[in-house]
Amino acid sequence: MMQIVETSQEGFTDLFAQRSARNAVDLGGEPLVEQILEDVNRRGDTAVAYWTQKLDGEVIRPDDMEIVPDPGCIEKLDPDLRSALETAAARIRAFHERLMPTGWYETTEPGIKLGARITPLDRVGIYVPGGKAAYPSSILMCAIPASVAGVEEVVMVTPPRGRHLPLVIEAAAAMAGVHRIFRVGGAQAIAALAFGTERIPRVDKVVGPGNRFVAEAKRRVYGLVDIDSVAGPSEVCIIADGSVDPAWAAADALAQAEHDEAAAVLILVTSRDYGQQIIDAIPGLLQDNPRRDIAAASLETNGLVVVCDGLDQAVDLSNQYAPEHLELLVDDPEALLERLRHAGAIFIGASTPEAVGDYIAGPNHVLPTQGTARFYSPLGTGDFVKRTSLMSFNQDALARYAGSIARLADEEGLHAHRESVLIRSK
Amino acid sequence: MMQIVETSQEGFTDLFAQRSARNAVDLGGEPLVEQILEDVNRRGDTAVAYWTQKLDGEVIRPDDMEIVPDPGCIEKLDPDLRSALETAAARIRAFHERLMPTGWYETTEPGIKLGARITPLDRVGIYVPGGKAAYPSSILMCAIPASVAGVEEVVMVTPPRGRHLPLVIEAAAAMAGVHRIFRVGGAQAIAALAFGTERIPRVDKVVGPGNRFVAEAKRRVYGLVDIDSVAGPSEVCIIADGSVDPAWAAADALAQAEHDEAAAVLILVTSRDYGQQIIDAIPGLLQDNPRRDIAAASLETNGLVVVCDGLDQAVDLSNQYAPEHLELLVDDPEALLERLRHAGAIFIGASTPEAVGDYIAGPNHVLPTQGTARFYSPLGTGDFVKRTSLMSFNQDALARYAGSIARLADEEGLHAHRESVLIRSK
Numbered sequence: 001m002m003q004i005v006e007t008s009q010e011g012f013t014d015l016f017a018q019r020s021a022r023n024a025v026d027l028g029g030e031p032l033v034e035q036i037l038e039d040v041n042r043r044g045d046t047a048v049a050y051w052t053q054k055l056d057g058e059v060i061r062p063d064d065m066e067i068v069p070d071p072g073c074i075e076k077l078d079p080d081l082r083s084a085l086e087t088a089a090a091r092i093r094a095f096h097e098r099l100m101p102t103g104w105y106e107t108t109e110p111g112i113k114l115g116a117r118i119t120p121l122d123r124v125g126i127y128v129p130g131g132k133a134a135y136p137s138s139i140l141m142c143a144i145p146a147s148v149a150g151v152e153e154v155v156m157v158t159p160p161r162g163r164h165l166p167l168v169i170e171a172a173a174a175m176a177g178v179h180r181i182f183r184v185g186g187a188q189a190i191a192a193l194a195f196g197t198e199r200i201p202r203v204d205k206v207v208g209p210g211n212r213f214v215a216e217a218k219r220r221v222y223g224l225v226d227i228d229s230v231a232g233p234s235e236v237c238i239i240a241d242g243s244v245d246p247a248w249a250a251a252d253a254l255a256q257a258e259h260d261e262a263a264a265v266l267i268l269v270t271s272r273d274y275g276q277q278i279i280d281a282i283p284g285l286l287q288d289n290p291r292r293d294i295a296a297a298s299l300e301t302n303g304l305v306v307v308c309d310g311l312d313q314a315v316d317l318s319n320q321y322a323p324e325h326l327e328l329l330v331d332d333p334e335a336l337l338e339r340l341r342h343a344g345a346i347f348i349g350a351s352t353p354e355a356v357g358d359y360i361a362g363p364n365h366v367l368p369t370q371g372t373a374r375f376y377s378p379l380g381t382g383d384f385v386k387r388t389s390l391m392s393f394n395q396d397a398l399a400r401y402a403g404s405i406a407r408l409a410d411e412e413g414l415h416a417h418r419e420s421v422l423i424r425s426k
Numbered sequence: 427m428m429q430i431v432e433t434s435q436e437g438f439t440d441l442f443a444q445r446s447a448r449n450a451v452d453l454g455g456e457p458l459v460e461q462i463l464e465d466v467n468r469r470g471d472t473a474v475a476y477w478t479q480k481l482d483g484e485v486i487r488p489d490d491m492e493i494v495p496d497p498g499c500i501e502k503l504d505p506d507l508r509s510a511l512e513t514a515a516a517r518i519r520a521f522h523e524r525l526m527p528t529g530w531y532e533t534t535e536p537g538i539k540l541g542a543r544i545t546p547l548d549r550v551g552i553y554v555p556g557g558k559a560a561y562p563s564s565i566l567m568c569a570i571p572a573s574v575a576g577v578e579e580v581v582m583v584t585p586p587r588g589r590h591l592p593l594v595i596e597a598a599a600a601m602a603g604v605h606r607i608f609r610v611g612g613a614q615a616i617a618a619l620a621f622g623t624e625r626i627p628r629v630d631k632v633v634g635p636g637n638r639f640v641a642e643a644k645r646r647v648y649g650l651v652d653i654d655s656v657a658g659p660s661e662v663c664i665i666a667d668g669s670v671d672p673a674w675a676a677a678d679a680l681a682q683a684e685h686d687e688a689a690a691v692l693i694l695v696t697s698r699d700y701g702q703q704i705i706d707a708i709p710g711l712l713q714d715n716p717r718r719d720i721a722a723a724s725l726e727t728n729g730l731v732v733v734c735d736g737l738d739q740a741v742d743l744s745n746q747y748a749p750e751h752l753e754l755l756v757d758d759p760e761a762l763l764e765r766l767r768h769a770g771a772i773f774i775g776a777s778t779p780e781a782v783g784d785y786i787a788g789p790n791h792v793l794p795t796q797g798t799a800r801f802y803s804p805l806g807t808g809d810f811v812k813r814t815s816l817m818s819f820n821q822d823a824l825a826r827y828a829g830s831i832a833r834l835a836d837e838e839g840l841h842a843h844r845e846s847v848l849i850r851s852k
Contacts (some may be wrong), residue, residue, distance in 0.1 A: 081834075094542060098530075099542060101527075104524075223655065250852060251845050257842070259840075288841070291839070324569065333818070345815035345817065346817070348816060349819070349820070356827070356847070357833070359818045359834045360827050360830050361819070362540055362817075364815065373812070376652060377813035377814075387801060388766075388770065388771065390774060391772070391773060391774065392760075392774035392775050393778045393782055403782075404509070404513045404514065405785050406508050414717075415717060416711070420677040421779055423673060
């Protein structure tokens, strides 16, 4: 079912390069998205309702786009579910408070104060996909960091499915501090958040996963508002040295594969036997899984077990792949940390399956995919604040540096820059 | 020359809203840019040379695209210029070291360690515009933060102007820690950095200002590599309460206006007389400026003096405008800081003209323009690192939370997520 290869075999380098090069940004435009953006920019809510009917097949009127959540939604939850969600929310909040950047403004030398000031964004939009992918955990992961950052208004948009949302979605939004909810989705929702309409307020940033229309719309409005990274299929890399029950590695592979047929699983082992044991454990675990067809198709197409020549090589391959999730099912996992350079999140040791981080560990599960862990970070509190530089020179300090400023301004042909400094010493 | 208006006059709200709504992202594509990206992706250096000849009118061969800088370039500089650049470089370095984020990995409760790890990007690209806009100060501002962050390879691209660069550009690049320089520009340079070619290495992030082809190319490759914000015309907002010589405010207005006819100057005053004194001081200062036609045109078209009903209203208007540069030419500037919410950089007090920050103060002069200070930050060390989440649970900790994880996985229909936790307690 999962392909197994050895790094020493012919063609391995090409095969692995091909699996690693999974980030195919569509360089062309999407004409329909351009049309939707322009229409919403021009006609506002009327256009939002038009495209919702046309694409989502749901008739909405501008005045019933907003959902007023049931104020008692949290109390109505099944107690176990409520407790689990509250556990997750509290832990996510605590971790993201720890991530909150702090500002400063200090005298750095006589007459000079410099600083970096941190302030929250005023208003952000959170996109929550429709259907099965409307995960309550993702609402917590997107909205809680905004709330911790101090964002005044958190606006959630999600494709319509009748006039109400599932109770758990409403409850998760309430726990996470979402202020307003609109039942619109797709490129028209992104357009509404970026431009503002009569009823949907313009935001400063849009986060959250969506389909390719949503991704393209986000890319097109980038600059008018900020966006998070464009998410691709989920993926895990598991480094396993044989010290952990192979069934555990197999179970983790399946937890990734059940998401989506496009989900990818890369398992780096140090012996062929152990790699084969992991593969052999899969069918038994698949049996009872209602999503077994999806998981099997994912492993078949995007699963790969690589037999490495030792852990050093496994680390190198993991760095080349730059996985979204990286599990270290090895005897001394912390010893590997130093040399691991690119990963969205690292799950350290046999008792830390990825599912821990998906739900309750505290760090965000919105992570860079498709090798973008080379340059992107997990969603965090820092995504919902911005920094302002502060500087204050007194007259003496300005006089001390006036010569350097004037010389550089001269070099760049900026006469008035020089004069703005020299006029102050006349 | 500069228009002066009072906030109480009819039509002010609309006028100010129109001046503030200066961020017009082009929602459509740029077919030529798409063509260039696809061609460079397919044909590599051959395509880079082709488009360079076609668009820049310069014949280059793939094997002479790289410039090998003169190792003695710094020593050959005029001593005053060298000293000014070295002063700027040292101060920029010190400030950006202070901005460097730090990682952590700690026990947060028995059996659980969590963390955030900070690592530099491997390789970044810096775009330096051609012609007059090739400012040595901008090379320092873009490359030094990358160097402080620990980026292994900093690659600079700049449109060709013969086989050599101006000495000061080479020297600034050397001081700032640039590793390699290629004489290619435009969309073809962005494409080469994003895809990699035979000779130009693929980077993880592209920063630096450019024309609209460069901006559009950056937007299209976003996701394949990271990019900085898309820069628009430069702008300053000056809040002045009458306590500072009006000629100083006029000089600062001109320092902004001389950049570009599209540069914008907004002056917020609390009395009409003082506003008029600022305007009246401009012609005398313009006389000797070689760029007087540019500055005059900028002030005529994009300059505005607003007479406010007190400093509180000036602060509100500044927040609405969200300026790139904000000068506080007032008696007690620090008293205003708390209520100022959106600005790229704030220049505090009469002896801190914007030119201080353009060159030697230390904070970055690459700042969010066109109102994007609502959500973007100045370029900083944080732009050249990424964060990785770390988490480690031991067996007891996993057992403590297994119920919550299983309940949430059930709710989301993710059977294998639940099993990956439960299998570890069997």
